[in-house]
Amino acid sequence: MNGIKKYLRRAKSFSLSAIERAGNSPKITLLATVLACLVVSLFEKHIQTYWLYVSYDIGVNIILAVSLNLINGYTGQFSLGHAGFMAVGAYTAAVITNQFSSFSPVLAAVVFPLALVAGGLLAAVAGLIVGIPTLRLRGDYLAILTLGFGEIIVVVLQNMDAVGGARGYQVFHGWTNLFWAFGIAAVAIYMIVALVHSTYGRGFIVVQDDEIAAAAVGINPVKYKVTAFVIGAFFAGIAGGLYAHSKQYLAPDGFGYMKSIEIVVMVILGGMSNTPGVVLAAILLTLLPEGLRSLQDVERVPGIATEYPLSWIGNTRMIIYSLLLVVLMLTRPQGLFTIKK
C-alpha cells in the first residue's frame, strides 16, 4: 500500500515537473509539438478518413477560439464577427492555390503556407478596418458592429461571381493535413500566450481590466484594441485557409453569424482569457455534435436485452447541443475550466 502511494506521489511530482519544464522552455516544447505533428501526419493514411477530417476541424477550431480569445478574453472586447475574418482568409487562400492546377508535393508545400499567410494578411487588413471603430464604440455597440461586418462580408461574397457567388466555390487541393492543422494551432497558441505574457502584452490585460487606468499610466487602449483585432483576424484568416483546403468547398452562408457564435461559445465555455480552457472547449465542442451524430447508428444499448435504437439522439443532436449549452451556462457561468475566484 505504502509502495503504491509512494509511486503515485513520485509519478505526480514527475508529471508536474514535466509541465513545469514545458512552461520554462516553451520554445522547445513548441518545436517538439510541431515535430510530433509532422511525424503523426506521415502516418495519416492509416487513420479513418472521418476521424481525420474531424481532427482537421479540431485544429481549425482551436486556432479560431484561441485567436478570438485574444480579442474577447484578454483584451475584453466583444467581437461577434470572427467568422467573417475566417471567410476572408479562406477565400483568399483558395483563390491563390486554385491558380495552380497540379504539381509536385514539394512545390505544394511551398505554395500552401504562402497562400495561408496571404489569407491571414488580408484578414488582418479586415481586422484593422473593423478595429478602428473601437476608437469610439464599446460593449454591445461594438458587438453588433462586428456582427454587421461579418454579415456584410458574407453578402459581398454572395455577390462575387469570381468566387462562385452564392453557389459556393470549389477548392481544388485538399492540402490540409495534421501537420498544418495542429502545427499552426500550436504556433498560434504559443504566439498568443507569449504575446500576452510579454511586457508589451500585459497592456491587453490592463485594457481589459480598466481602460481609464491604462490610459492614465500611459498605455494607449486604442492601440492595444486595434492590435488585438489585427492579430486575432490574422490567425482567423489562417484558420480559414486550413478550413478551405480541408473541406474543398466554400459556401458564403457557412461564415455567417452562426459560425461566429460557435467560436464565441468556445471562448466563453472555456473561460475567458484562459487559453488551456479555451483549447479544451474547442476540442470538446467539435467532438460533441460528432459524438451525438455517431449515436444515430446505435441499434441497442449494451447490457439491455430489448432493442432500443438510439437514432432519436442523432436526429435531435442539435437540440441536445443547445440544451447542454444552456445547462452548462446555468451551472458554470464562469466557464467550464475556470477556477472560481
Added chain:
Amino acid sequence: MTEFLQQLINGLAFGSILALIALGYTMVYGILRFINFAHGDVFMIGAFAGYYLTPRVAAFLPTPSIWSALVVMAGSMAICAALGILIERFAYRPLRQSPKLAALITSIGISLFLEYGGQNVFGAAPKPFPKLIPQYSVGAGGLSVTSNQIIVLAVTVALLVILRFIVLKTKTGMAMRALSFNPEGAALMGVNINVIISFTFGLGSALAAAAGILFAVLYPAVDPLMGIMPGLKAFCAAVLGGIGNLPGAALGGLIIGTVETFVAAYISSTYRNAIAFAVLILILLIKPSGLLGKKDIEKV
C-alpha cells in the same frame, strides 16, 4: 414618383414589423442590460402559433375576417408572452448575478433550442400561412396599396400607442422605468423586481408575436429559421435608435425597413441583407450611442 411612394409604403410596412421586434430587444436591454438573442425566435414561434391557431379559430368564427384575425393575434401574443416569461424564469433569472456574457450565451442556447426544436416539431420546410384577413387592393394613379399593408401599419401604430400608455401612464410602467434607471433604488422603493422583469419579458414577447403574425400576413410563409434575419435586423434597429430607448427602437425599425426596401428596389436586391448593417455602421460611426441614445459619461 409613384414608384417612390410605392416603395415608401412597402418599406414602412416592413419597417413597422422590425420596429415591433426592436421594442422587445430594447425593453429587455433597458432593464437587464443584456441582449436577448432568443427574441427573434420568439417572433418565429408567434408566427407558428398563428399558423396552428387559425384553423382552430376558423371552426367557430368566419375566416378570413377581422374578428378571427384579432382572436388569432391575441392568442399568439398570449402564447408568446407565456413563453417569454418562462424563458426568463428558467434561463435568465438564475444568471442575474453572473457576468452578462453568461446570460448572453444562454440566450444563444435558447435561440438554437427554439430553432432546432422548431425544425423537429414543425418540420424544416416552409409552410404557407393561411389567409387570415380578407385582402383588398386599393389603387390610385398607378399606386397600389394592399389592405394588408394598411393593416400592418395600423396595428403597429395601435400597439405603439398602447405600449406608450403602459410605460408612461401606468404604475407598472413607472416601475419599469424606475428599474431601468436604478435597479437597487427601485427595489428599495418597494418595486417587486422579479414581477416587473417578468412583465417586461411578457410584453416584449407579445409584441414579437404580433410582429410574427403581421410578417406572416405580409409574406405568407412560415419556417423555423424565419426569425434569424428579422431578429438581427431588428436588433440593428434597436441599436441604431439608441438601445434602451423605446421611441428610438421604433424610429430605428422604420429607418432600416425603409432604407432596405429602397436599396433593394433601386440599387440591387442581392445586397438587401447587408443594408441594415451598413446603415447601422455608418450611423454608429457618426453617433456612437445611436440616434436617440444618451451618451454614457464614463466615471472614474
